[in-house]
Amino acid sequence: MKRWNLYTPEGVQDILFDDCRRKRILEGRIRDSFRLNGYKELETPTIEFFDVFGSDGGFINQESMYKFCDSKGRLLVLRPDLTIPVARIAATKLKDEDFPLKCFYIGNTFSFDQLGGGRQNEFTQAGCEILGVNSIEADAEVVAMAIEIIKTTGIEEFQIDIGQVEFFKGIMEESGLSEDEVEEVRELIDLKDFVGVEQVMDQHKVRAELKNLILDLPRLFGSKDILNRIDLNRVGERAAKALLNIKAIIEILEDRNLDKYVSIDLGMVQSMNYYTSIVFRGYTYGVGFPVLSGGRYDKLVSRFGRECAATGFSLGINMVMMALERQRKLEDVAEGGFLVTYEPGARKLASCLCRELIEKGLPAQMDIQLKSLDDTVQYAKRKGISRVICVKEDGSKKEIVL
Amino acid sequence: MRYITIALAKGRLAELSVEILERAGVDCSELKNSSRKLILTDEKNKIRFFLAKPSDVPVYVEYGAADIGIVGKDTLLEEGRDLYEVLNLGFAKCKMCVAGPKELEGRMDSITITRVATKYPEVARMYFRHKRKESVEIIKLSGSVELAPLVGLSDVIVDLVETGRTLKENGLVILDTIADISARMVVNRVSMKIENERITGLIEAIRKNL
Numbered sequence: 001m002k003r004w005n006l007y008t009p010e011g012v013q014d015i016l017f018d019d020c021r022r023k024r025i026l027e028g029r030i031r032d033s034f035r036l037n038g039y040k041e042l043e044t045p046t047i048e049f050f051d052v053f054g055s056d057g058g059f060i061n062q063e064s065m066y067k068f069c070d071s072k073g074r075l076l077v078l079r080p081d082l083t084i085p086v087a088r089i090a091a092t093k094l095k096d097e098d099f100p101l102k103c104f105y106i107g108n109t110f111s112f113d114q115l116g117g118g119r120q121n122e123f124t125q126a127g128c129e130i131l132g133v134n135s136i137e138a139d140a141e142v143v144a145m146a147i148e149i150i151k152t153t154g155i156e157e158f159q160i161d162i163g164q165v166e167f168f169k170g171i172m173e174e175s176g177l178s179e180d181e182v183e184e185v186r187e188l189i190d191l192k193d194f195v196g197v198e199q200v201m202d203q204h205k206v207r208a209e210l211k212n213l214i215l216d217l218p219r220l221f222g223s224k225d226i227l228n229r230i231d232l233n234r235v236g237e238r239a240a241k242a243l244l245n246i247k248a249i250i251e252i253l254e255d256r257n258l259d260k261y262v263s264i265d266l267g268m269v270q271s272m273n274y275y276t277s278i279v280f281r282g283y284t285y286g287v288g289f290p291v292l293s294g295g296r297y298d299k300l301v302s303r304f305g306r307e308c309a310a311t312g313f314s315l316g317i318n319m320v321m322m323a324l325e326r327q328r329k330l331e332d333v334a335e336g337g338f339l340v341t342y343e344p345g346a347r348k349l350a351s352c353l354c355r356e357l358i359e360k361g362l363p364a365q366m367d368i369q370l371k372s373l374d375d376t377v378q379y380a381k382r383k384g385i386s387r388v389i390c391v392k393e394d395g396s397k398k399e400i401v402l
Numbered sequence: 403m404r405y406i407t408i409a410l411a412k413g414r415l416a417e418l419s420v421e422i423l424e425r426a427g428v429d430c431s432e433l434k435n436s437s438r439k440l441i442l443t444d445e446k447n448k449i450r451f452f453l454a455k456p457s458d459v460p461v462y463v464e465y466g467a468a469d470i471g472i473v474g475k476d477t478l479l480e481e482g483r484d485l486y487e488v489l490n491l492g493f494a495k496c497k498m499c500v501a502g503p504k505e506l507e508g509r510m511d512s513i514t515i516t517r518v519a520t521k522y523p524e525v526a527r528m529y530f531r532h533k534r535k536e537s538v539e540i541i542k543l544s545g546s547v548e549l550a551p552l553v554g555l556s557d558v559i560v561d562l563v564e565t566g567r568t569l570k571e572n573g574l575v576i577l578d579t580i581a582d583i584s585a586r587m588v589v590n591r592v593s594m595k596i597e598n599e600r601i602t603g604l605i606e607a608i609r610k611n612l
Contacts, residue, residue: 288465
């Protein structure tokens with residue numbers, strides 16, 4: 001029966017010492033940054049009812065959730081996401097709150113998705129949501145916050161891609177394709193499969209201008225000049241509105257001097273059922289997956305019985321750690337500090353000294369092995385301790401700097 | 403400038419890939435004088451290459467260990483990785499097909515298929531699940547798949563068909579075509595964004611010279 005006692009389940013990991021310290025520092029910085037920008041932290045349960053995420057109209061596939069039962073036989077899951085619980089709270093618990101409400105969270109989420117390249121089944125996410133306001137200012141605020149948070153982590157070279165799901169939906173509405181055909185085109189555009197899009201579009205009578213735009217969609221990413229390449233009068237009202245929305249958000253980001261981090265991708269058409277307007281992703285060197293994703297999701301909260309606009313993002317902390325490692329930006333977290341050893345009879349003095357050091361905020365520890373001074377020095381070196389203090393019987397101290 | 407890394411599928415596909423890369427102005431001389439080095443470079447354009455087993459190419463690209471990959475559509479379908487598929491290179495053409503004994507010809511809709519032998523279990527599973535809405539038993543083989551229906555291991559096979567000669571010689575016929583296959587250029591989702599100019603430039607250069 002003990003066959004598995006030496007192992008951890010797939011996709012989870014032990015995070016030891018230096019890595020753990022770095023992760024805590026990172027989380028601490030992120031927490032401070034959110035707080036300084038006026039966001040309030042909240043914590044939601046690790047386990048929730050399956051229905052929160054996965055019943056009819058749910059957004060998470062049932063096969064990607066860890067499921068089990070409570071004592072009454074009801075289906076529970078380990079939370080696969082942190083935005084949906086926040087939406088649940090917004091609809092059920094915040095009746096007296098004054099909206100808009102800015103909140104943030106840092107916590108672990110769980111899902112059975114593909115593994116590797118920084119993706120785990122248990123992963124830490126940090127994110128924020130702005131609830132109860134649908135404005136370009138709020139959208140720009142969330143993008144600005146995303147930029148700020150990535151900078152906080154120590155990643156210097158990164159890029160935020162902004163898309164707009166309404167643009168695609170508007171164009172598809174104009175084209176008159178059926179729902180299944182739209183889904184097919186969406187998948188192909190998402191893969192930037194130029195040829196595939198062309199093959200599908202050749203089977204349909206769509207007016208030439210619109211067809212060319214659809215064929216061009218996988219290519220419509222890059223600097224914001226792309227937005228000017230599209231003639232607003234020719235794409236239909238819905239798509240035109242979406243483009244104006246992105247332009248307005250970019251203008252706000254220009255005022256905040258953040259536009260250099262931002263580029264456009266009108267072919268960003270993943271998660272169309274979740275997001276309702278602007279969508280964005282953050283990329284950096286060294287990892288093959290986005291470190292951050294977000295957008296506006298005005299329909300999510302209403303699933304829990306209350307109309308409430310919402311926009312936000314989440315950052316994958318494990319992914320960021322991997323990027324920092326690949327970019328050789330990991331911090332040195334060696335504590336240095338003191339090791340206090342003593343000759344027989346000087347124990348009391350030594351422990352007083354050690355206490356004093358700790359009270360001053362310096363890392364210090366008592367010797368618990370009491371070997372020869374040579375051995376103690378060697379031990380301290382291996383442990384990355386920077387000074388050994390030996391308290392002699394007569395009360396004098398010998399300090400050895402390593 | 404950072405290196406752009408290209409993963410090529412070992413074998414005939416790699417030779418053809420080298421041709422189109424050279425036509426696009428990439429220096430592949432080090433690659434052609436194949437030594438024992440695993441990673442080869444074009445210093446002028448800051449491009450690195452390596453050869454990998456075809457089914458590994460999409461994995462390298464998805465993880466970002468390679469920015470670009472050149473590999474068959476069959477491998478892409480089977481691996482189902484999250485990549486940008488930016489260019490159909492047009493060579494190494496064939497079809498992914500369902501094939502079976504002649505008696506089944508034209509009766510695909512009326513028969514119940516229970517066992518399918520294939521080198522492409524994921525492709526077969528997706529086809530039967532989504533296109534035919536059937537649950538079938540997939541038997542994974544590593545080669546000579548045509549043998550399976552002949553010796554009663556399976557009812558049909560899912561396999562690549564180039565000329566159809568092997569099928570014909572063994573009394574098998576194509577029952578349905580699942581997909582057209584050829585070599586594709588794939589790009590990592592993050593690389594495409596972060597090295598947009600260089601990668602788009604390379605794609606355009608290759609497209610023009612196809």
